[in-house]
Amino acid sequence: NVVMQDNALLEEASDQNRGACGSLQWSGAPGAERRVLWQINSAFAKHIPPGATITSAVLKFVNINAAPATTGSVYRVLKPWTETAATWNQRDAANYEAWDAPGLRIGKDLAAAPFIKEQAFPAIPITGAHEFDITGEARFWMNSPSNNFGIAFIAAPNAPEIHWGDANRGAGNENEMPRLEVEFSPAAAQKTRSQ
Secondary structure, X not given: OOOEEEEEEEHHHXXXXXXXXXXXXEEOOOOOOEEEEEEEOHHHHHHOOOOOEEEEEEEEEEEOOOEOOEEEEEEEEOOOOOOOOOOOOEEEHHHOXXXXXOOOOEOOOXXXXXXXXXXXXXXXXXXXXXXXXXXXXXXXXXXXXXHOOOEEEEEOOOOOOEEEOOOOOOOXXXXXXXEEXXXXXXXXXXXXXXX
C-alpha cells in the first residue's frame, strides 16, 4: 500500500487537529470554512515502470453522507505539513510552525492559482464519489518528489458542507477511503490503484 495523509482544517476550531478524525469536510460557509489537505507519498512512482509516462491520474473522494451540489478549487501546497499536528492556524502545531495566514494563504502556503478552478458537482448519493483530475500534479510529484507537499481543496464561498471518507479512519470501510487511480504508457492496459 502507498502511504497517504489527509486532514480537514476547520475555521471554527482553528487550533484543533483533525488528522485522525472520521471524515474530511469541505465547506465554504462564512465563519465555518472547512478545507481539506491530501498528500500521497512520492513512493507511488515505484508502481510505474521506468520510462513510462502518466497518462491519467484521478483522485476520488467518496461521500459518506448524501452530498448536495457543490463547487470548489484545488491548489498545490507549497509547504510541508504534518497530518497529526496541522490545524487551521498551523501546519505543524507540535513544533509551532504556522501557515503564512490562518486557513492557508494563496501564493504563500498554496500556489498562486488553482490547477482545478471552480469545479462543479451535482448532488450525489451516499457512496457516490467526487473525482478530480490530478494528472499534472502526479507527473510533477514523479519528477520533483522533494516538492510534493500535496494538494488543498477549497470550497467556493457558501458551498455546503460535504463529508468525504478519510484515509486514516480506524474502523472505517475501505470502500470509503480516498483512491488515486493512475494509468500510464507505454505499459498499455496497466493500471495502478493506490489507497
